[in-house]
Amino acid sequence: MEHLLNGFMSAFSLAVFPVLVFGVLGGVILGALPGLTATMGVAILLPFTFGMQPTPALVMLIGVYIGGIYGGSIAAILLKTPGTPASAATVLDGHTMAIKGLAAKALSIAAVASFIGGLISTIVLIAIAPILADFALRFNAPEYFALALFGLTIIASVSAKSLLKGLLAGTIGLLVSMVGLDPISSVPRFTFGIMDLYSGINIIPVLIGLFAISEGLNQLEKLSNNKQDVAPKFDYKVLSFPDFKKILPTCIKSGLIGTSIGSVPGAGADISAFACYNEAKRVAKKPEEFGNGSMHGLAAAESGNNGVTGGSLVPLLTLGVPGDAVSAVLLGALIVQGLTPGPLLFTQNPEIVYGIFSSMIVANIVMLLIGFLGIRFFCRIIEVPKIIMIPIIIFLSIIGAYAINNSMFDVGIAITFGLLGFILNKLEIPSSPILLAIILGPMAETNLRKSLIMYEGSWSFLYDRPIALAFILFAVFSVYSTMKLKKRQRSA
Amino acid sequence: MLNRNILFPALIIALSAILLVLISQFPEPRFQDAPVGADFFPAAIAIIQIIICGVLIVQHKNNKKTVKEEPLLSSKSIFGVVFLIAYAVLISLVGYLLASLIGFTFYLIYYKVKKPLYYIVAWIFVFTIYFLFGEVFVISLPEGLLFY
């Protein structure tokens, strides 16, 4: 506790607070731009931290991380262009709310939900990091397979109109995810000898294509239908207190789910956002609102993805292994500072650990403030005439697709998927299952095959490992409850 | 009558069939023997996909409701696709800055935009991104084959 208080003192000190604000603000901007991710932000900033003191260095990087995950929601809500896969679930309800004229409310829900998710995650990290670490260590190939299988069942719940069409999108995504060298046996699959395809199709250009570019094309088409440029109506009304009370349980629950998923290495904000969305829909009183601008859906996705931030530091701080790409950079930053990540850090450098903890809390508060102060400014984006906004979205998409890997090949991927997304839209086939399948498909396949190698061909891992079994049961239950829901909707 | 709700699943079925042929030609792994090979899942999913598409076609045939459809690709969306591809090609030739200035200006002229303010906004946007990426984020933008 004393350490934590000292941590707060240092978080507000002149050496730390400005870099913290800079980090969060920079992260929000990066996250809002398509193709630029929190990972890129921290990697680029890493060499600049070499000359800094350990605490401000880490605080700045963590600020970028927290800001970056939140920043994705702004573009997702206002422009239907999620900056990162983690904010793809935000589009489902966030953008629908914005279309209904509730942009300011949606943005404020996103800010509050992200804040609550991030805060809960940090508190859980401070309180029970070692317990979470033990949980994370129990995860291996069979558990990852079961988690991915459970994740894939979410396809059913994000397939709004036709389950079959959602499943078709899912199989398309699964096949796309199999392009490249098979990670188990190094056999090239569907690569046609093109080296750019050996490591598979990068998810960011696919995301940009499916959501941002297809939306640009969609808007361009509508432009021709009504010549008049009518600015959409909306008010600046933000989240009311009764509404806040309504979404609070969703936020807390999603924050906790996000923390658990984040603490498992290799499972991140994208999976968490969709899993929380799924769970919120499952328990909702009016599940039919989901996808049509549900506050709960938006809140779940946002607190779910920010809930990962604290969780992903669990393996880093307790085991010395990175939980995701961002914490891999943080690991490097710690090592460069001459610190040893892992359990030794708590005993040797508690001031660093608690400096990180307290500045995470402060960074979440800064994020909330930026989110709220920015609402009026962000809303202005909607008022920009479509005729000028469309090319801006398209240009940003192309540049973003290029920037993620400095590759014109990825630009081609983005355009291809843009066209695919546009056509699928016309056929009323949802795009999110493609994304989910690309994220989870390789995880399911490689881990199943890895498990079979570990168990020398036996399938017993499906029932003799409790966590794996639990996730498989979740998966069955998830399919069952979605079916029940669909049936109820049909009969209603 | 052939419409998109039959044509698209039919197309996917054809593609899946081609994939199945490709899968049968996967080379043998050299370094790792696994109980389930590299070809199992792609094949399984391609087959499931064919089944889904088949059901979709049957479903559509049974569904007598005829909905009046807008054309799949309007002239405006075709312009959009051509514009996208042209912009990407232009970037790879002359780099981000020139391509974006030309592209944006052309777009505004194409839509017969007369307000000078729009042109200025467009150019400011292009330069802002150039500055933001190059100077603030230190991320290299495409330079173009002709100039690098």
Add this chain to the structure above:
Amino acid sequence: MKRLLKTALITAGLIMSASSFAADYPSKNIRLIVPFGAGGGTDAVGRTLANSSKDILGTSISVMNRTGGAGAVGMSFGANQRADGYTLTVVTREIASLPQMGLMQNTADDFKLIRMVNLDPAVILVPADSPFNTVNDLVAEAKSNPGKVKFASTAAPNFYLMALEKSQSIKLNAVPYNGSAEAIPSVLGHHTQVTMVTPGEAIAQLRSGQLKALGVMSSERISYIPDVPTLKEQGLDVVTGTWRGIGAPKDTPDEIIELLGKAFDQAMATAEFKDFMAKGAMTIHPLKAQEFTDFVKEDTKLLGKLIN
């Protein structure tokens, strides 16, 4: 327009005479292609070296990540750039292995190698409470139970493991993970029994005692883990590890290669760079252009024996 003119002049100059062009080198920013993602070990080494050499060269080096195909995409991209010294590439051991596996068209011959930067051996690691205490314990177990010892492999195929397996005629059950970040937790959680990574990748677990090192696969002990015996000391003649260096497209003028080589020598001797490498438990191994080229040839042959 000005830029166009400038580029045209530079190009014309390049065509007329490479050496006169080299005289005012470097006159603009240099790009360093990193064939792995931002945030990884290769990226960090590349960025730090770029940072340390910018004052020496008097121009900044911007890092460009070009990932894919386990490094094949970035290295091939780098090999096929204009040979004017303004595009350099971080070359890694994959340049020696991938072409022989048919996974990359370009080879080390498509580069003029400038300097080796680091050479790190593999360390054999087991959980702290593992019954194995020496490499011989492990080999004995693998001999009595062929294909049963679960090995967390950082890549498929894994050349560290193949080197050990070949020299001892043993077979382990290699479970392919995606890099050390997955392999280490797998051993920590007792899902697998042993792994091999470089000292830098496991320094946190080695210092905290969560993992136990059975042996290091270098010819001499490593200063960061002085208590860990080499395999040679334990009677096994296996030396393997990984390396990184800097290369330029093969037609780059020798004057430029020499100039860059001297600059990198200085950069690798800066306190900043040495400090970065020491903290990350990486061993700087600044081989000169010729020695580096010979080393890569030798390593390519060695890998060829394992692959075929």
